[in-house]
Amino acid sequence: MAYSDKVVDHYNNPRNVGTLDKSSTEVGTGLVGAPECGDVMRLQIRVNPETQVIEEAKFKTFGCGSAIASSSLATEWIKGRTVEDALGIKNTDIVKELSLPPVKIHCSVLAEDAIRAAIGDWKKKNGVAETVQAAAAAK
Amino acid sequence: MMMKVLDSAIPVACWSCSVAHNESTLFCPHCSKIQPPPSGDFFSTFGLAPRLNIDLAALEREFHRLSRKLHPDRFARATESEKQWSLADTALLNDAYRTLKDPLRRTEYLLKREGAAIGEEHSGKDRRDPSRVPPDLLEEVFDLNMQLEEMRTARAAGESDPEVERNLTEAKKKFDGLLDEVDGDLRAQWSAWDEGSDVDRKAAQSAMVALLDRRRYLNNLVRDVTEAIGD
Numbered sequence: 087m088a089y090s091d092k093v094v095d096h097y098n099n100p101r102n103v104g105t106l107d108k109s110s111t112e113v114g115t116g117l118v119g120a121p122e123c124g125d126v127m128r129l130q131i132r133v134n135p136e137t138q139v140i141e142e143a144k145f146k147t148f149g150c151g152s153a154i155a156s157s158s159l160a161t162e163w164i165k166g167r168t169v170e171d172a173l174g175i176k177n178t179d180i181v182k183e184l185s186l187p188p189v190k191i192h193c194s195v196l197a198e199d200a201i202r203a204a205i206g207d208w209k210k211k212n213g214v215a216e217t218v219q220a221a222a223a224a225k
Numbered sequence: 226m227m228m229k230v231l232d233s234a235i236p237v238a239c240w241s242c243s244v245a246h247n248e249s250t251l252f253c254p255h256c257s258k259i260q261p262p263p264s265g266d267f268f269s270t271f272g273l274a275p276r277l278n279i280d281l282a283a284l285e286r287e288f289h290r291l292s293r294k295l296h297p298d299r300f301a302r303a304t305e306s307e308k309q310w311s312l313a314d315t316a317l318l319n320d321a322y323r324t325l326k327d328p329l330r331r332t333e334y335l336l337k338r339e340g341a342a343i344g345e346e347h348s349g350k351d352r353r354d355p356s357r358v359p360p361d362l363l364e365e366v367f368d369l370n371m372q373l374e375e376m377r378t379a380r381a382a383g384e385s386d387p388e389v390e391r392n393l394t395e396a397k398k399k400f401d402g403l404l405d406e407v408d409g410d411l412r413a414q415w416s417a418w419d420e421g422s423d424v425d426r427k428a429a430q431s432a433m434v435a436l437l438d439r440r441r442y443l444n445n446l447v448r449d450v451t452e453a454i455g456d
Contacts (some may be wrong), residue, residue: 119363123443126366148370 089151092184096155101162106130114208116200120192127157129200131164131172133208134155138168145200152190155198156180169205180205244310251291251314259295259303262313266338267321275335277415279324288322329440332411332433341434362442369396369446373453390454397450400443407440 089097103143106113112132119126124147124173132142143161147154164172180194208214236245241437242256249265249272252258268275295318300311324330337343376389414436417429 117363117367118367119442124366124442126363126370128367146367146371148367148374 087154088103089176091186092096092159093151093155093186094220096158096184097151100145100154100205102144102158102165103121103146105146106132106142106144111135112208112210114204114206114211116203116205116207118199118203120149120153120196124194125153125193127196127199127200129157129160129204131169131204131208133169135212139172140164140167140172149153149194149196150190152193153196155184156186156193157200159183160197162183163199169208172201175201251318252294254322259300259307259310259314261306261310262317267324267334270321270392271325272319272326277332277335278417278419279325284288284322284325288318288326291318328408328412328435332415333437336430336433336437339430341430343434343437346362360440366442366446369393369450371402372396372450376453393450393454397454400447400450404440404443404447405434407443411436 106115108115108130110132112135113130114133116129117126118129127145127147127149128145129145131140133139139206143165145161146156160175163175163179175198177191177194177198180192180197184194184203186194234317237248238245239253239256239258239260241258242253244253244255246254246260247265247269249263249269250268251260251263253260263270266275271284271291273279273284295311295315297308297311300308303311316349333343372389376386376393376413378391379386411433412431414433417425418433421429
């Protein structure tokens with residue numbers, strides 16, 4: 087199966103590979119895996135406590151080219167956004183941007199899950215209620 | 226979902242003697258002539274009910290018996306169609322045998338046939354079900370991958386870190402053990418799936434799907450570690 091040019095580009099030059107200090111309160115870590123292929127992806131964010139803007143995003147992915155490209159793209163997209171804004175990123179946006187074929191859609195799902203997990207971890211650390219829970223409680 | 230085994234009960238007429246027979250037989254029970262590759266499942270190719278606990282010795286005997294009957298030499302003077310069918314039937318028989326004799330492949334095959342979401346092609350379904358991901362393993366899987374990468378980088382630079390290599394050898398042992406455990410757990414579900422009520426069957430099926438996911442993870446790891454340490 088041929089990878090799209092964008093996938094190849096992210097695979098050859100992954101953006102934002104690395105690690106942030108897991109113990110920092112400003113850092114949220116999301117570790118997710120895809121049972122379908124055994125891939126594992128870690129995505130970390132550093133959030134400015136004043137503005138709630140994601141100032142830094144790092145990832146490390148063990149998996150296929152599409153998984154690496156999806157997480158690389160995800161870190162590019164969430165940088166500079168507020169956490170609430172970043173939660174709006176959908177796996178379908180990633181599929182579109184990278185022209186992922188149907189069998190690789192789960193890679194984009196993994197990236198979306200990683201964003202959510204990282205933000206969820208940061209919220210938990212900082213006592214921010216989950217938006218979903220807050221919305222449910224308001225009803 | 227309706228069980229596919231019903232399909233194999235649909236009779237088809239023998240091309241030679243016109244007597245109706247079970248769709249999944251390789252040879253007409255009436256005139257013994259070879260039949261085109263049947264469309265039934267692998268179990269029915271061997272005349273077996275779709276079960277996880279099967280008699281492996283009987284399976285092997287039946288495989289050899291049918292292989293001999295399908296041997297091309299026996300069709301040297303047969304029609305062109307029969308020659309073609311003997312090849313196609315042999316391919317089918319080999320596929321069916323390879324799938325059914327292996328406990329893991331048999332389990333995957335049967336669960337897939339029942340509509341269970343297994344493997345990449347089913348990844349769209351159940352994607353939000355966290356029980357499908359083994360979270361207890363994630364940290365370990367990630368750390369191990371980090372160590373593997375460290376080792377590959379070191380080796381590429383012509384160095385080796387005995388401690389990392391020792392860790393990996395230990396990890397391989399551990400994950401091999403976990404694989405055996407998963408295989409044991411899978412087997413433990415077989416009877417519930419074969420004999421149980423609908424409820425038991427459903428429960429056994431979900432348990433097995435989760436176990437197979439876990440196994441895929443472990444298997445990839447063991448493969449990578451084995452490759453890396455060159456064992």
